[in-house]
Each structure stands twice: as structure tokens, then as C-alpha cells.
Amino acid sequence: MARMPSSIGVQRRGVILSGAGLALPGVLRAQSAHFPDRPIRLVVPFGAGGNLDTLARLLTPGIAERLGQPVVIENRAGAGGNLGTELVARAQPDGYSLLLGSNGALTINPLIMERVPYDTMRDLLPVALCFRTPNVLVVSRKLPVTTLAEFIAYAKARPGQVQCGSAGAGTSNHLMIELLSAATGVGLIHVPYRASGAATPDLLSGTLPASMEQITIALPLHRDGQVRIVGIGLPGRSPLLPDVPSFAELGVPDGGLVSFIGILVPSGTPAPVVGLLREAIAAALADPALRARVEETDSLVADAAAATPAGFGALLQREAELSRRAAAAAGMLVR
Missing domain, CATH: 3.40.190.150 (Bordetella uptake gene, domain 1)
Structure with missing residues (x-):
């Protein structure tokens, strides 16, 4: 190494x-x-x-x-x-x-x-x-949450039960899930997929409640109303999503990992x-x-x-x- x-x-x-x-x-x-x-x-x-x-x-x-x-x-x-x-x-x-x-x-x-x-x-x-x-936290429209605070509360009420997808083990998406879990005490269950965007069908069907994705994958779906972006991995809010809170607001150092x-x-x-x-x-x-x-x-x-x-x-x-x-x-x- x-x-x-x-x-x-x-x-x-x-x-x-x-x-x-x-x-x-x-x-x-x-x-x-x-x-x-x-x-x-x-x-x-x-x-x-x-x-x-x-x-x-x-x-x-x-x-x-x-x-x-x-x-x-x-x-x-x-x-x-x-x-x-x-x-x-x-x-x-x-x-x-x-x-x-x-x-x-x-x-x-x-x-x-x-x-x-x-x-x-x-x-x-x-x-x-x-x-x-930036990495963003995306939730299924079938999940009864609309904000990052609501998602954290939802996951805390179900310890060890809420799954969160990524582009694969060891990717920045996966490691961002670990940083978010550590900062909030949520304990999300990581589900590795084969590539960026591969979790989308499961998000749309509601089989997967949440996924950490690059914004390039998630933002078009968010704009079309197919999924919700509830959090973004930056030190501050993004001009692309000014109403979406940064993970830094939850205590993740500098907002976490950025691609x-x-x-x-x-x-x-x-x-x-x-x-x-x-x-x-x-x-x-x-x-x-x-x-x-x-x-x-x-x-x-x-x-x-x-x-x-x-x-x-x-x-x-x-x-x-x-x-x-x-x-x-x-x-x-x-x-």
C-alpha cells in the first residue's frame, strides 16, 4: 500500500x-x-x-x-x-x-x-x-419524509433498519454514508450497487429508501419530481440547491467528502x-x-x-x- x-x-x-x-x-x-x-x-x-x-x-x-x-x-x-x-x-x-x-x-x-x-x-x-x-442524499418519494431532519428522525426511530445505497464499496458515496452515520448516530445500512445511478430503479419503486449519489446523477431526477434530494455534502449550501441543507449543518466535518x-x-x-x-x-x-x-x-x-x-x-x-x-x-x- x-x-x-x-x-x-x-x-x-x-x-x-x-x-x-x-x-x-x-x-x-x-x-x-x-x-x-x-x-x-x-x-x-x-x-x-x-x-x-x-x-x-x-x-x-x-x-x-x-x-x-x-x-x-x-x-x-x-x-x-x-x-x-x-x-x-x-x-x-x-x-x-x-x-x-x-x-x-x-x-x-x-x-x-x-x-x-x-x-x-x-x-x-x-x-x-x-x-x-457534491455527493447528495436522495430519498424515495415513497418514503414519508421531505427534509433532511425528517429523514434523520425516521432513521433514528428504526435503528439498523434503514438502507442507503451507493455506487459501490469504497466509493466516495459509501464513505460519505459512514461520515453521516457517525455524525448523526443514525447507523444507516450500506447497500453497494455496481455504479453511479444503479440504485435509481429501486429508489423509484420504493424498494430502497435512500441513496448517496453524485449530484450529476440525482439532480435531474429531483427536478423532475421522481426523487427528493434532502442533503448535500459541501461546507455550505450549493447555488444549485440553495434550499437543501449541507451535511455540515449536522456536524459532518466540512460537509464531508466531495467528488x-x-x-x-x-x-x-x-x-x-x-x-x-x-x-x-x-x-x-x-x-x-x-x-x-x-x-x-x-x-x-x-x-x-x-x-x-x-x-x-x-x-x-x-x-x-x-x-x-x-x-x-x-x-x-x-x-
């Missing part, structure tokens, strides 16, 4: 071993003076057509425009995101290999999988958080290159047209403070700690 250090180091190793051989610092500095002078690849560690891939295709044109070079998306699915993540972690640290990473491979898998072939905090350098896709998406590079990438990438990403994210299109997918563009190496690094630390706490509660933590 890859162990996570307690902090993200500012100083990185001077010599990085990669598939291309040894990259000497002096060589990298000389190369960075001309960066970028060829196309850049953005590795998406999941297949085409998913939420991560959709957001990548919205973001890359703006980055390419500002860097003056094409940004080519490379889908490398496998092992829950680990395959593509490892590919970038082992790549030459020259700024031409970027990772569009998310919490599964970055802050959850290293805690619950026996063997993860990279160390997030050691092998990857955060450049900018780009998007957040985040950000760009990282191999550790050892020169600071001037990281700076150019950060500026291009920040400019792309500030485009009102991009923000409008992202909101159409029911995701949120990260704020300016988070779209920095320091801001994204702090989020990674926070998410890793919350994930560790939730994985321990679920009995999934690998030591």
Missing part, C-alpha cells in the same frame, strides 16, 4: 526516475524556458463519456488557447483510476503529461487497496483544483512550468461561458483560491484525512 505523508512537501527530489530515464534538474530548467513547444497530453483515468471525460473536454480548449499548444485527452481507464494515475506519476516531469485526477484514485484507493503503485503526496504535484461534484476533479503533474516538474499551467487553467476556469456549461452538467467550478497548488494541496490533505476516518469506520482501512 502507498502511504500518505502528513503534508505535501514544497521541496521535491532533484532527480526523478521515469520511464524515459533520468531527468536532470538542469536539463528540465533549460527545457522549461521554452515550455510549451509541443502538444500536451491530459490523462483522464476513466473511459470516454463519463463525467470526468465530459469536464475534461470542456476545459481543454481554454487551456490550449492560453498555452498556444494543443491539449490532447488520453483516456486510460483501469483499476479504479489507478492505471492512468500511475502513468502520470511515472512520466517525465516536464509539464507535457497532466493528470485530471479525482478523489477515488488520489485519496481513497491508497487507503483501502493493498497495492497502489504510486504515492499521491510524493509522486504527484497539485496544480489546480478545477471542479467539485473533486483537479489537474496534477509528476513530482519534480519545474516551478516555472507549474506556474504557466496554473495561470492557463485559472484563466480557462474564469471564462463565464465555461462556467455556464459546467453548471449545465450539475458540477461546480472551483473558486480561485482552490485553483492553485496550495489550495488544491490543502484539499487533498483534508480529503485524505476524512477518507481515512470514514474507511476506518467502514472497516476498510488497510494498514
